[in-house]
Amino acid sequence: QAVVQPGGPRDMYTDTLMLDTAVAWLDAMLGAFAGHHAIAAWDLGHDPATAMRPRRIDDMRSWVTLLSRRVRERSERCVLTLSTRDLVTPRAVRPHLLAPELDGVGFLVEPLRVPSAHALDADAAVFLLQLANTLMPTTRDVVVHIEASEDDAPAAVDRYARDSVAGCIDSGTTAVYAGAWASNGARVLATAPLDRTPVLGRRGLVGADGEPTAFGVAWRAQMTAEHETHARVPLPVRIDVADYYANLPDSVNELYAAWGGGSRDTPAMLR
Numbered sequence: 001q002a003v004v005q006p007g008g009p010r011d012m013y014t015d016t017l018m019l020d021t022a023v024a025w026l027d028a029m030l031g032a033f034a035g036h037h038a039i040a041a042w043d044l045g046h047d048p049a050t051a052m053r054p055r056r057i058d059d060m061r062s063w064v065t066l067l068s069r070r071v072r073e074r075s076e077r078c079v080l081t082l083s084t085r086d087l088v089t090p091r092a093v094r095p096h097l098l099a100p101e102l103d104g105v106g107f108l109v110e111p112l113r114v115p116s117a118h119a120l121d122a123d124a125a126v127f128l129l130q131l132a133n134t135l136m137p138t139t140r141d142v143v144v145h146i147e148a149s150e151d152d153a154p155a156a157v158d159r160y161a162r163d164s165v166a167g168c169i170d171s172g173t174t175a176v177y178a179g180a181w182a183s184n185g186a187r188v189l190a191t192a193p194l195d196r197t198p199v200l201g202r203r204g205l206v207g208a209d210g211e212p213t214a215f216g217v218a219w220r221a222q223m224t225a226e227h228e229t230h231a232r233v234p235l236p237v238r239i240d241v242a243d244y245y246a247n248l249p250d251s252v253n254e255l256y257a258a259w260g261g262g263s264r265d266t267p268a269m270l271r
Helices: 016-033 055-071 095-099 122-134 154-170 216-223 239-244 251-259
Strands: 043-047 078-083 104-108 141-146 175-178
Touching: 016 043, 016 055, 043 055, 043 104, 055 078, 055 095, 055 175, 055 251, 078 095, 078 141, 095 251, 104 122, 122 141, 122 154, 122 216, 141 154, 154 175, 154 216, 239 251
Parallel strands: 043 078, 078 104, 104 141, 141 175
Antiparallel strands: none
């Protein structure tokens, strides 16, 4: 039986043991797979600030610098996958400061975290990508991760998969990925944290029975179509990044309202 011990977890960004462990693991993986033709880039983490929020902005930057340099020493490319929360909440993650040490930055698109949007809002997904393009250096690739849930109506899921993928491609992503390959089965859904939020376990392209989900059917139809490449499309405003994060959530509220209304005026807060 598990025993709860007092204290908190080690800081993965600054604790020496955690850093040594991360480097040892990465070196072992690079030693085995660097140069493999199936690897386009090494993802240093998937939404790391949700696993542990950095105490300071520089903490994640130094962590990324340490790991990315190990990857580049092997002449490999590296990326880091962030989440919507890193764009719309001030949680000590600044994509523009991390980007110089990376070849690309991925974003897990979560429309529900945009004010007045809903979970399957393709317009909000495109807005988030264009916001990321605005906050990121133009010299870095942007990769988008899109997902939906089996709990949503099939027609809505179909429309979201098709429109969000098409909109992100039109806005100039380097690549678009599905957030999960397979949904979880009943035994996994009964364990924490999925027992409290089962929707998180039902976001795959196929269900636990191996059959395509509604999202998977629409995803396959969209991703097997031929698409043209496009230049990156930022928001039609200039953003002072420090002011943007200092004034959240008002700053993203104003941006989204102006973007949704087709306005090209810069919100006063961000001039």
